[in-house]
Amino acid sequence: MTTAFDEMFTPAGAARSHYRGYESWLGDQSPEAMSNKRAEADLVFRRVGITFAVYGEAAGTERLIPFDVIPRIIPAGEWQQLESGLRQRVRALNMFLHDVYHGQDVIRAGKVPADQVFRNSQYRPEMHGIDVAGGIYAHIAGIDIVRAGQGEYYVLEDNLRVPSGVSYMLENRKMMMRLFPDLFARNKVAPVAHYPDVLLENLRSVAPQGVADPLVVLLTPGMYNSAYFEHAFLAQQMGVELVEGQDLFVQDNAVFMRTTRGPQRVDVIYRRVDDDFLDPLVFRPDSTLGVPGLLSAYRAGRVTLANAIGTGIADDKSIYPYVPEMIEFYLGEKPLLANVPTYKCRNRDEMEHTLAHLPELVVKEVHNAGGYGMLVGPAATKAEIDVFDAKIRRDPANFIAQPTLALSTCPTYVESGIAPRHIDLRPYVLSGKQISIVPGGLTRVALREGSLVVNSSQGGGTKDTWVLER
Amino acid sequence: MLSRTADHLFWMARYIERAENTARMLDVNMSTSLLPQSAEEAERGWRAMLGISELQAAFDAKYPLLTARDVLDFMVRDPTNPSSIYSCMQAARENARAVRGSLTTEVWETHNDTWLKLQREMSDGLLGRDPQQLFEWVKYRSHLSRGVTIGTMLKDEAFFFIRLGTFLERADNAARIIDVKFHGSGEESELLPAGRGNGAGHQRDFYYWAAVLRSVSAFEIYRKVYRDVITPERVAELLILRGDMPRSLAACVNEVCANLEAVRNSRSGEAQRRAGMLRAELRYGRVEDILQQGLHGYLSGFLERINDLGGRISQDFLVPLAAS
Numbered sequence: 001m002t003t004a005f006d007e008m009f010t011p012a013g014a015a016r017s018h019y020r021g022y023e024s025w026l027g028d029q030s031p032e033a034m035s036n037k038r039a040e041a042d043l044v045f046r047r048v049g050i051t052f053a054v055y056g057e058a059a060g061t062e063r064l065i066p067f068d069v070i071p072r073i074i075p076a077g078e079w080q081q082l083e084s085g086l087r088q089r090v091r092a093l094n095m096f097l098h099d100v101y102h103g104q105d106v107i108r109a110g111k112v113p114a115d116q117v118f119r120n121s122q123y124r125p126e127m128h129g130i131d132v133a134g135g136i137y138a139h140i141a142g143i144d145i146v147r148a149g150q151g152e153y154y155v156l157e158d159n160l161r162v163p164s165g166v167s168y169m170l171e172n173r174k175m176m177m178r179l180f181p182d183l184f185a186r187n188k189v190a191p192v193a194h195y196p197d198v199l200l201e202n203l204r205s206v207a208p209q210g211v212a213d214p215l216v217v218l219l220t221p222g223m224y225n226s227a228y229f230e231h232a233f234l235a236q237q238m239g240v241e242l243v244e245g246q247d248l249f250v251q252d253n254a255v256f257m258r259t260t261r262g263p264q265r266v267d268v269i270y271r272r273v274d275d276d277f278l279d280p281l282v283f284r285p286d287s288t289l290g291v292p293g294l295l296s297a298y299r300a301g302r303v304t305l306a307n308a309i310g311t312g313i314a315d316d317k318s319i320y321p322y323v324p325e326m327i328e329f330y331l332g333e334k335p336l337l338a339n340v341p342t343y344k345c346r347n348r349d350e351m352e353h354t355l356a357h358l359p360e361l362v363v364k365e366v367h368n369a370g371g372y373g374m375l376v377g378p379a380a381t382k383a384e385i386d387v388f389d390a391k392i393r394r395d396p397a398n399f400i401a402q403p404t405l406a407l408s409t410c411p412t413y414v415e416s417g418i419a420p421r422h423i424d425l426r427p428y429v430l431s432g433k434q435i436s437i438v439p440g441g442l443t444r445v446a447l448r449e450g451s452l453v454v455n456s457s458q459g460g461g462t463k464d465t466w467v468l469e470r
Numbered sequence: 471m472l473s474r475t476a477d478h479l480f481w482m483a484r485y486i487e488r489a490e491n492t493a494r495m496l497d498v499n500m501s502t503s504l505l506p507q508s509a510e511e512a513e514r515g516w517r518a519m520l521g522i523s524e525l526q527a528a529f530d531a532k533y534p535l536l537t538a539r540d541v542l543d544f545m546v547r548d549p550t551n552p553s554s555i556y557s558c559m560q561a562a563r564e565n566a567r568a569v570r571g572s573l574t575t576e577v578w579e580t581h582n583d584t585w586l587k588l589q590r591e592m593s594d595g596l597l598g599r600d601p602q603q604l605f606e607w608v609k610y611r612s613h614l615s616r617g618v619t620i621g622t623m624l625k626d627e628a629f630f631f632i633r634l635g636t637f638l639e640r641a642d643n644a645a646r647i648i649d650v651k652f653h654g655s656g657e658e659s660e661l662l663p664a665g666r667g668n669g670a671g672h673q674r675d676f677y678y679w680a681a682v683l684r685s686v687s688a689f690e691i692y693r694k695v696y697r698d699v700i701t702p703e704r705v706a707e708l709l710i711l712r713g714d715m716p717r718s719l720a721a722c723v724n725e726v727c728a729n730l731e732a733v734r735n736s737r738s739g740e741a742q743r744r745a746g747m748l749r750a751e752l753r754y755g756r757v758e759d760i761l762q763q764g765l766h767g768y769l770s771g772f773l774e775r776i777n778d779l780g781g782r783i784s785q786d787f788l789v790p791l792a793a794s
Binding site: 046049222223231232233235236241242243244246257258259260262 | 471472474570578586631
C-alpha cells in the first residue's frame with residue numbers, strides 16, 4: 001500500500017494552499033483551549049441528543065458519533081468537478097432505474113447482463129411498468145467518494161435506498177460555528193444550513209400530478225431505529241409530520257394520516273423505512289413498520305414515495321461496476337467521476353485473480369451495507385482470509401473485490417495528539433424537477449490507526465466538511 | 471396533528487408533573503418527620519406517602535418492613551416502580567424523544583438534560599446525602615420544562631395537549647395531597663372549626679395543615695390571602711376552590727377546560743360538557759358544603775371525575791381514530 005494522500009499537508013510537510021489559513025490559526029491555539037472545545041462539543045452533542053443506536057447492543061443504548069474538530073477542506077475548483085460528476089452520475093442512475101422497470105434498453109443493448117438485474121433480490125418486479133412522478137426514483141442519493149494515491153477522486157459506492165447521515169453534516173457545521181466563530185469570519189465556507197429547505201422543495205416537486213399544495217410526511221421506523229435522531233431532526237427542520245406506519249392508513253387507494261381532527265390526506269412520503277417493510281400486504285407480512293395497502297396507492301399514482309421502491313437494484317454492489325457504462329449509454333458522455341477498479345467474481349478469470357490476491361484486496365458481499373460482510377485483506381488474519389476464500393468459491397457471484405485504496409488522510413485528534421486518519425466523503429444529491437447538491441457532504445473518519453472502515457457502526461467518526469468559496 | 475404525537479405530548483407533561491408532585495410530597499414529609507413525634511406517627515407519615523400514590527401493595531411486596539429510607543428509595547429511584555420519580559422522568563424523556571420534532575429544541579433539550587442529570591445525581595448518591603436538595607432539584611427541573619414550554623412553543627395544538635396533560639395530572643395529584651391525612655390515619659379528617667380543638671391536637675393540626683400548604687407552595691399564599699391563623703376550612707377552601715391559587719383544584723380544572731376547548735373536535739362534546747360541569751361546581755361551590763359531605767368522600771369523587779376526563783381525552787383525541 002502506497003502512502004496515503006494527505007488532505008492538509010504535502011509529502012514535504014507544508015500545508016496545502018487551501019489549508020494554509022486553517023493551519024496558521026490552529027498553530028495559534030493552545031492545546032488546552034482546543035481540548036476544552038472538544039469537551040464542549042461532546043457535552044453539547046449529548047445534551048442535544050445527537051445519538052445513534054447500535055444494533056446488537058442492549059435496546060435503548062444510545063451512543064455519540066465521535067466528532068473531530070479539524071475540518072476537512074475542499075477547494076472550490078475541486079468541488080466544482082465533483083459536483084458535475086455527481087449530477088451526471090445520479091442522472092444516469094435514475095435513467096437506469098426507469099429503464100430496468102420499463103423498456104430495459106440497457107439490457108437489450110448488452111451493457112448490463114440480464115441475470116445481474118432480474119436474479120437480483122433488489123430488483124422489484126412489483127415496480128415493473130409503474131410510472132413514478134417525474135420519472136425520478138432516487139430522490140435522495142448519498143454517493144460515497146474517496147480520494148486515493150495522488151489525490152484523484154473515486155466513487156466507492158452509490159446509496160440510493162435510504163441514505164443517512166445528512167443530519168450530522170448539518171449538526172457538525174452548527175457545532176463548528178458555535179465552537180469557532182472566528183474561523184468562519186476568516187474563511188469563506190459555503191453554507192449548508194439550507195439543506196432541509198432544498199429537500200422539502202425537492203419532495204414537493206415530485207408530488208402526484210394535480211396536487212396543488214402537496215402534504216409531505218417523513219415515515220420513520222420509530223425511536224429505536226439507529227437513525228431516529230435524523231428522522232426527527234429532518235421532519236422538524238422541514239416542518240413536516242414525523243409519522244410511523246401505525247399513523248397512516250390507506251382508503252380508496254389514497255393515503256391518510258390519523259390526526260386529532262380526523263384523517264388527513266398525504267401526498268408525498270419521505271420514507272426512511274426499507275422496501276421490505278413498507279407494505280405487509282406485498283412485502284414482508286410480519287412488518288409492523290409499514291402501511292397495509294401502501295403499494296396499491298403507490299401503483300395508482302396517488303402518493304409519491306421518496307425514494308421509490310426498488311432503487312436498490314441501482315446501488316447494489318453487483319451493479320456498481322456497470323455504472324460508467326450506463327453513463328455513456330444514457331447520456332452519451334464520458335464519466336466525470338471514476339469507479340474504483342472492481343473485480344466481479346462472477347467472471348471466472350476475475351475470481352481467480354481475486355482469490356490469488358486476497359491479502360491485498362477488499363472483498364465485499366454484494367447485497368450488504370454498512371461495512372458488514374466485508375474483508376479488508378491487508379488488515380485481515382490468515383483465518384479471516386480463509387473464510388472468505390471458501391465463501392467466494394461457494395458463491396462467486398455474491399462477491400466483488402477491489403484493490404485496497406490508500407484512502408486519503410486528514411489530521412485528526414486522537415489520544416496522543418493530532419495524527420492522520422483515513423476519511424471518505426458522502427455528498428447528498430437531491431433529484432426532483434432539477435438536481436440540487438448542498439456544497440460538501442458528510443466526511444467520515446476512521447479513528448483507529450490504519451483503519452479504512454469509516455462506518456459509524458464500526459467505530460468511525462465525523463468531521464465538518466468545508467467547501468471554500470472562491 | 472397526529473394523534474400519536476398528541477398522546478406523547480400529553481404523557482410527557484403528565485409524567486414530569488407527577489415527578490414534581492411526588493417530590494413535593496416527600497419533601498414536606500421529610501420536614502414534618504423532623505418534628506418531635508412518636509415512631510408510630512412517623513411511620514404513619516411515610517405510609518401516607520405510599521397510600522396517596524396507591525403504592526402500598528407494591529411496596530409491601532418488596533419490603534417486609536417500612537422504613538423511611540426504603541420508602542424514599544422506592545418512591546424516588548426505584549426503576550421497577552413505574553411511579554418513582556426516576557421512572558416518571560424517564561417516561562417523560564422517552565415521550566419527548568418520540569416527538570422531539572414537535573417540540574422546540576429548547577423543550578427537548580430540557581427534558582433530555584433533566585434525564586441525563588438525574589442519572590448522574592442518582593449515581594452520585596444525592597438521595598442518601600441530601601434528599602431535600604434532590605427534591606428541590608426535581609421541582610426546579612419541572613418548573614424549567616414548563617417555563618421553556620411556555621416561553622418557546624407556538625400556541626398551537628402541541629402546546630395545548632402539553633398543558634392539558636400538566637393540569638389534568640396536577641388536579642389529580644393535588645387532590646391526593648389534600649387527602650393525605652386520610653391516608654395517614656385511615657380515618658376521616660377531623661375538620662374542627664378554628665379555636666375549638668384541644669391544645670395538643672390543635673398544635674399537631676397546625677403543623678399538619680401547614681405541611682400540606684407547603685407541599686403545594688401555598689403557605690405564604692395562605693398568609694397573604696387570609697391574614698389569619700391556619701384553619702382546616704380555609705386550607706380546604708384555598709386548595710380546592712380558589713381559582714387564583716395556581717395549584718388549587720379549581721385552577722387546574724379551569725386550565726383543563728380552556729385547553730380542551732382549544733383542541734376540541736367533533737367527538738369531544740361530552741368531555742367538554744363534563745369538564746365544564748366540574749368547573750362550574752368548583753367555581754360556585756362552598757367549602758361548608760364540601761366539609762358537610764366529608765372531605766375524603768368529596769376528594770374521592772373528584773379523582774373519579776378527573777380519571778373519567780382522562781379516559782375521554784384519550785378516546786376523543788389520542789387513541790387513533792377509526793379508519794372509516
